[in-house]
Amino acid sequence: VQDNKHRLLLLIDNFGVMVDKFNKQEQQRFREILTTFPDIKIIGGTAVVLESFYKYDKPFFDFFKVMKLDALNSKEVKTLLLRLGEKHGTDQIKQIAENQPGRIEAMRILTGGVPRTIVLLFNIFLDSDHGNSIDDLKKLLDTVTPLYKHRMDELPPQQQEIVDKLALNWDGMSVGELVKRTRMESKAISSQLNLLVKSGVVSAKKSTGKKKFYQLQERFFNIWYLMQHAPKRTQKKVLWLTRFLEFWCPGKTLEETARNLASRIKSEKNLHPDYVKTLTHAYSRAHGLSSEMRDKIIEAAKGKLSSEDDLPITAKELSVRLEGFVKKGDINGALSLIEKASLPDTQIDYYKGLAFEDTNMLKEAEICYVKAAEKGHVGAMHDLATFYVDELEEYKNAEKYYLMAVSENHVPSMNDLGLLYEQ
Numbered sequence: 403v404q405d406n407k408h409r410l411l412l413l414i415d416n417f418g419v420m421v422d423k424f425n426k427q428e429q430q431r432f433r434e435i436l437t438t439f440p441d442i443k444i445i446g447g448t449a450v451v452l453e454s455f456y457k458y459d460k461p462f463f464d465f466f467k468v469m470k471l472d473a474l475n476s477k478e479v480k481t482l483l484l485r486l487g488e489k490h491g492t493d494q495i496k497q498i499a500e501n502q503p504g505r506i507e508a509m510r511i512l513t514g515g516v517p518r519t520i521v522l523l524f525n526i527f528l529d530s531d532h533g534n535s536i537d538d539l540k541k542l543l544d545t546v547t548p549l550y551k552h553r554m555d556e557l558p559p560q561q562q563e564i565v566d567k568l569a570l571n572w573d574g575m576s577v578g579e580l581v582k583r584t585r586m587e588s589k590a591i592s593s594q595l596n597l598l599v600k601s602g603v604v605s606a607k608k609s610t611g612k613k614k615f616y617q618l619q620e621r622f623f624n625i626w627y628l629m630q631h632a633p634k635r636t637q638k639k640v641l642w643l644t645r646f647l648e649f650w651c652p653g654k655t656l657e658e659t660a661r662n663l664a665s666r667i668k669s670e671k672n673l674h675p676d677y678v679k680t681l682t683h684a685y686s687r688a689h690g691l692s693s694e695m696r697d698k699i700i701e702a703a704k705g706k707l708s709s710e711d712d713l714p715i716t717a718k719e720l721s722v723r724l725e726g727f728v729k730k731g732d733i734n735g736a737l738s739l740i741e742k743a744s745l746p747d748t749q750i751d752y753y754k755g756l757a758f759e760d761t762n763m764l765k766e767a768e769i770c771y772v773k774a775a776e777k778g779h780v781g782a783m784h785d786l787a788t789f790y791v792d793e794l795e796e797y798k799n800a801e802k803y804y805l806m807a808v809s810e811n812h813v814p815s816m817n818d819l820g821l822l823y824e825q
Contacts, residue, residue, distance in 0.1 A: 409441045417446025418455075419545060421462070429461040436465075473515025480506050482517060486524050508649035512642075514622045518542060523646065526681075536677045543626050550626050553603070560586065560594050565603065565618065569627035572641050574607060574615030643684040652690070660685050660695045667702040678703050679713065686714040686744045689778075693717045714744035724753065728760045736761075748779040755782065755789075764793055775803055783807035784815045791822065 414420065424432060436442060446466075455462050474482065480499055483506060487495030498505050513519040522539045554562060567583045568575055575583075580591050595616055598604035605619040618624040625642045632638040651659050663685065667678055682703040686696050697716040704713060715723070720743050727736035736757040740750055751774035758767035771789060774782035787803035790796040800822060807815035 409443055412442070412444045414444060414446045416448060416545060417444070418448030419548075422548065426461065433461050433465060474510065474517060474520070475515065476507055476510055479510040479515060479520060482520060483509065483524065486521065502652075505650055505652070508646070512621045512646050512649065514620050516622060519622055526643075526677075536674060536680055540629070543629050546622075546626060547630070550623055553623070557603070558594075560590065561598055561603075564591065564594055564598065566627075566631070568604065568616060568618055569624050570632060570638075572617075572624060572628070572645060574617045576613055576615055580616075640680050640684045641687070643680065644687045647684055647688045648690065651688075656688060656690050657692065657695055660691055660699055664695070664698045664702045667699070667706050673706065675707055678706055682713060683744055687746050689746045689748065691746075720745075720753070724757060728757060731761060733757060733761050733763065748774045748777040748782070751777070752779050752782040752785075755785070759789060759793070768794075775806065780807050780810045780812050780815075783810070784812055784818070787815065788818065797822065 421429065421432075436444070444466075455466060455468060457463060480503075483495045484499060487493065509520060509523065513523060519542070522542060525538070526536065554565065557565060563584055563586070564580060567580060571579075571583075577588055577591050577595070580586070580595075581588050584591065595604060595606070599606050599616075602619055604616050606614045606616050608614055618627075621642075628642050629639055632641070647656065647659075663681055667673060667682075682699055685691060685699050696714075697718070700714050700716050707713065720739070723739055724736055727733070727739065737754060740753045740757065743750075743753075745753070751770045755767045755770035755774060758764070758770060767789065768786070771782050771786035775786050783803045783806045787800040787807065790800035790803070801819070804815045804819035804822065808819060
């Protein structure tokens with residue numbers, strides 16, 4: 403290099419992880435080499451900020467010029483996705499950018515504008531490499547583990563508990579909800595939340611009223627926490643992916659992507675098992691997907707994977723098994739089965755309502771039906787209205803929920819509302 407009067411430029415990804423594997427003596431030797439031979443230049447990328455870069459008693463303190471890359475803005479995310487679409491030979495992204503720009507923004511919010519994460523999430527849905535993008539995502543999560551673990555360890559115990567509850571819930575939580583989950587006093591939670599907001603760990607958003615809802619600001623940090631710390635049940639670990647699906651694939655688009663997934667699972671022999679299992683759980687919990695399409699994906703996955711794999715159960719199988727619990731009067735067994743079934747939240751409440759009604763626990767049934775109906779479950783609207791007619795004889799409430807279902811073009815509710823008026 404010196405003889406030719408050239409410089410050696412090394413481009414190293416995951417530079418922080420590489421340096422972290424060196425012991426202190428090796429780090430000192432590495433620094434000596436770079437100091438002795440100034441013609442060697444390094445440009446490194448890292449998702450981990452190491453102590454050896456910023457602590458004064460460490461080998462690389464003030465040695466490298468550290469530049470923190472800002473997250474991509476909306477325009478940059480759009481440009482990146484369009485280029486990815488061109489690379490994969492699909493005009494789907496171009497159509498989305500022109501007709502549904504909100505979906506691009508959903509991608510930016512979920513990934514925090516991190517290019518690497520955007521590419522991985524894009525590949526999960528347009529994966530032409532046998533589903534290996536799930537493995538890539540796991541590797542990325544492993545890479546950021548030292549940084550995120552350090553972030554958690556640095557928080558005081560009360561803040562760690564609050565962050566844990568927010569992360570496992572994923573959606574925003576109010577102070578009142580956190581009080582129930584943590585058993586801490588409201589004033590203590592509010593005080594700690596203010597500190598977490600100031601430090602940038604948590605963000606606060608106002609609802610339509612005065613109530614604030616809190617969630618982890620960096621959504622990828624939330625993804626990492628779910629993947630690392632959520633209960634072993636697979637559906638909890640893919641909650642983040644389910645929420646992404648709901649943002650990225652609204653309405654009919656969700657049905658289309660689900661149909662394509664079911665077709666791929668059936669036709670492609672070398673799909674990665676984790677890819678099949680993860681996507682099956684994500685789609686099975688997504689709001690807006692029809693029960694028929696949900697069951698098609700599950701059946702396709704069961705035909706691809708072994709019987710030992712943890713997969714959701716179909717609506718038909720759920721109904722048969724629930725009937726068995728109800729006949730025995732085993733409400734706890736029924737509720738446990740519903741919780742493990744990997745269903746959307748609205749359907750969980752709906753099936754609980756059915757189980758409670760069939761075991762003559764009418765108050766509990768009403769509560770669950772109302773929850774499901776208020777969340778938009780049309781079947782729950784109809785069954786709740788019928789419940790008010792048959793069980794409680796509360797005809798005004800019956801009319802209310804029949805009308806709610808009629809507004810969703812639910813034909814049986816139109817007929818039953820007509821019968822209610824006639825009677």
